[in-house]
Amino acid sequence: MATILIVDDEQDIRELIAMNLQREAYDVLEAADGLEAVAIAKKELPDLILLDLMLPEKDGYGVFQDLKANKKTQPIAIIMLTARGKLDERIMGLSLGADDYVCKPFSPKELMLRIKNVLSRVQTHPAGAITQNGDFKLDKNELKFYLCGEEIDLTITEFKLLVVLIESADTVQERGDLLRRIWGYNDMIQTRTLDTHIKRLREKLGSHGNRIETLRSVGYQFNSSDSSN
Amino acid sequence: MATILIVDDEQDIRELIAMNLQREAYDVLEAADGLEAVAIAKKELPDLILLDLMLPEKDGYGVFQDLKANKKTQPIAIIMLTARGKLDERIMGLSLGADDYVCKPFSPKELMLRIKNVLSRVQTHPAGAITQNGDFKLDKNELKFYLCGEEIDLTITEFKLLVVLIESADTVQERGDLLRRIWGYNDMIQTRTLDTHIKRLREKLGSHGNRIETLRSVGYQFNSSDSSN
DNA sequence: GAGACTTGTCACAAATGTGTCACATTAAAT
């Protein structure tokens, strides 16, 4: 669904938020200080960052500016968290480009609502949401997939799965990662859901179904070039 | 790039918005009341107007009507800024030509996204008040819709819904977007209103009703070519 | 004020998507 990075030095807070997010099927990352936050953000490119302003090592504003200065991390949505709730600070955060601002102490419910709100705005129109590769075209704005010019009807789950596979084409996606990213299963629950969906995807891809390769005991991988030729 | 006129009586708000716009390289104009707004709009012909509805001298509705009545200013895109809460009837009636709504209080980032969205839409879809496509004709001035030459009676809500669907024909319109653009619901409120109106529209479109396609758990889409043949 | 519209909500029906299971098949390990 969406990946969210929680940046806060208090572990209790992180866990509280993480629990709530996971229950709503988000993929959760955590960072305890500013430097770690920037490092993880650059590596994982989450969809949204919950950023506490009071941080050791590098404070929230510094993190913010770093992220906005970097082309890769620049489009990531950011919700500011802070203990202080002054108006000028709010304006400061927002005018810096933050997507929203939540004051501590906050109710998890409120935070969830803000998160959903921000994601629904940001997520649907990311630039460069179209992946093309000769045979196929994946349009994340339109939520459509074309194979050899023809549109292929996919359900939401199938689409999400295909997005993940194609966006890291030629790279193994581990079962656990897929389950976490698409279904939000955090523990490696014993489930055959993934297999079933892979099967359905292959079916819909027809003759190109074999592009989804099985890496036994590891996961699946989408091959950008058709190896069967 | 693009010129944007901000119409709001509160200077703080204007400045906050202006700052954000300038950072993204837009040309910014400002007006503090309705009369000034109309004057500047006519003279400068901005690409987009951010229009607060509560204004001294001449309120937002008046400004809106003036602008839409004037041939020169008529094609300017308009984003309404409204107080949170239910949209009253006047808005419903007039909102037909507005390109989007944003409810106060809003975050600048959100506003920026909406602005980009509207501008890109307007550019790709030169805002002709009449849309034709063989079978059907949509007249936004007269608020009339013709199907195969025959006029079809639509209520204002149905008409607005159809406008949005047809103007982005062959494109999925997500439930949330539709609810926001037609009803002004900012949060993805749980409601069946949309479904009901879709049903009514399909009914009135008769044999062409199936052109409104359901994309399960995503939204609806109007198909410009009749796929049932 | 009566009557015709319009519109949002509700309850229920229909349609569709999704996860699990049992069993078949395949690949790896010994």
Added chain:
DNA sequence: ATTTAATGTGACACATTTGTGACAAGTCTC
């Protein structure tokens, strides 16, 4: 070659989403 574990596959039940008709509140017209 045999065993073992992982994956493929079709069927099925359940959950979710959408379609639909009815209704009540609110508007508008006359």
